[in-house]
Amino acid sequence: MDLNEKTIAKEKIFNGRIIDLYVEDVELPNGKVSKREIIKHPGAVAVIAVTNENKIVMVRQYRKALEKAIVEIPAGKLEPGEEPLTTAKRELEEETGYECEEMKLLLSFYTSPGFADELVYLYVASGLTKKTEQQDLDEDEFVEIVEVSLEEAQKMIETQEIHDAKTAYAVLYLAMNAMKE
Amino acid sequence: MDLNEKTIAKEKIFNGRIIDLYVEDVELPNGKVSKREIIKHPGAVAVIAVTNENKIVMVRQYRKALEKAIVEIPAGKLEPGEEPLTTAKRELEEETGYECEEMKLLLSFYTSPGFADELVYLYVASGLTKKTEQQDLDEDEFVEIVEVSLEEAQKMIETQEIHDAKTAYAVLYLAMNAMKE
Numbered sequence: 418m419d420l421n422e423k424t425i426a427k428e429k430i431f432n433g434r435i436i437d438l439y440v441e442d443v444e445l446p447n448g449k450v451s452k453r454e455i456i457k458h459p460g461a462v463a464v465i466a467v468t469n470e471n472k473i474v475m476v477r478q479y480r481k482a483l484e485k486a487i488v489e490i491p492a493g494k495l496e497p498g499e500e501p502l503t504t505a506k507r508e509l510e511e512e513t514g515y516e517c518e519e520m521k522l523l524l525s526f527y528t529s530p531g532f533a534d535e536l537v538y539l540y541v542a543s544g545l546t547k548k549t550e551q552q553d554l555d556e557d558e559f560v561e562i563v564e565v566s567l568e569e570a571q572k573m574i575e576t577q578e579i580h581d582a583k584t585a586y587a588v589l590y591l592a593m594n595a596m597k598e
Numbered sequence: 599m600d601l602n603e604k605t606i607a608k609e610k611i612f613n614g615r616i617i618d619l620y621v622e623d624v625e626l627p628n629g630k631v632s633k634r635e636i637i638k639h640p641g642a643v644a645v646i647a648v649t650n651e652n653k654i655v656m657v658r659q660y661r662k663a664l665e666k667a668i669v670e671i672p673a674g675k676l677e678p679g680e681e682p683l684t685t686a687k688r689e690l691e692e693e694t695g696y697e698c699e700e701m702k703l704l705l706s707f708y709t710s711p712g713f714a715d716e717l718v719y720l721y722v723a724s725g726l727t728k729k730t731e732q733q734d735l736d737e738d739e740f741v742e743i744v745e746v747s748l749e750e751a752q753k754m755i756e757t758q759e760i761h762d763a764k765t766a767y768a769v770l771y772l773a774m775n776a777m778k779e
Contacts, residue, residue, distance in 0.1 A: 418740070418742055420658070420659065420660035420667045420740050420741075420742070421660055421667075422660050422662050424662075430611070430612050430619070431611050431612060431619055431635075433621070433635045434633065434635065435635050435712075435713060436635050436637070436713055438611070438612055438619050440614070441662060443662060445738055445740065446740050447740075449737065449738070451738035452615065453662040453663075454612075454614045454615065454616050454617050455662060455663045456617070456637060456663065456713075456714075458713070461712070477601070478601065479601035479602055479603050480708075480711040480712065481603050481622060481624060481634040481636060482634075482636045482637070482711060482712070482713060482714055482715045483708065483711055483715055486601045486602075487708070487711060489711070492712070494712070524755070524758060525758070525761070526761055526762065526763040526766060527661075527664065527668070527761055527762050527763065528709045528710045528763050529709045529710050529714060529716060530661040530663060530664055530668060530670070530762055531616075531642070531661065531663070531673070531675070532616060532617055532637075532639070532663060533637075533663055533710060533714070534663045534664055535710060537763070556630065557626055557630070557632035559599070559601050559626065559627050559628075560601075561599055561601070571774075574705070574771075575705075577705060577706070580706070580707060580708055581707065581708050581711055582707040582708060582709050582718070582763045582764060582767055583763060585707060585767055585771075586763050586766055586767045586770065589767065589770040589771060589774055590755075590766075590770060592774065593752075593770055593773065593774065596777065
């Protein structure tokens, strides 16, 4: 079955600092016409960083969209032309103060394919050393560091203290691989 | 540490069929001012449905934001005033033709807290019977059904044929609980 939706018309509604918004008229497989609301995002990285004491480094950060602070693994959007690996190292260091010996791409994933093209590259970082006790945050960024064991992180999924899909996915992926070993 | 960001001004940029877009001026914890681009979404459900033959029911669906079709668990946005459980039953039936005896809320998660408030309620459905060989899709919806075992689904995460965070999270959550039993 041909599932493709052909763009007939495309209107740019908003050109933002982080996201752009388009409304597209599309032709459906049955020939009918519909509208799609689409967010264009530059893509992002997320890092599951494991300390030498086997703790996962997370950050508690205010999310204006949710009007509250939540716990997530360190993450950040790609800058234009930047390699995801570079972004991953930068975000880890800025948000947590940790440098790492090894930073390895695990996988990538779409976060909200129904309305956004955001693709997140998930890295695992090990061989961590605190470069500085100070975080080196962007001037509009305020985060608290939270370090938990893999077991604690899994409990935080059950209690929904981890309420962010990328963080939960990363923790379960790590736990699943730990069980295979 | 007080992480809160206080709204100083709020502009509605777009009022869509599925999403709304706001730009907010916020006061940061250090007193400085920044801008936030925020997508308001009604929320959604996703259903991990397991057949009597222990297959997970997935759908392949064109996603205009990605300009391609991807494999996901059945999902759909909440209608105004609708209970998530009702949405979950409706979406499962419409997209796959399956009715279920049991539909249980597992957990919820935010998909893109950096720019969107979308919250997805994840249900697990069992006791499935095909109500009809025909799907009963919305007139702008075209999906193919894909049924795979839990093991196959885990392989599809490794090969990235499952490239959608909610689907991967749901599969790993199910796999983790299967291993505990």
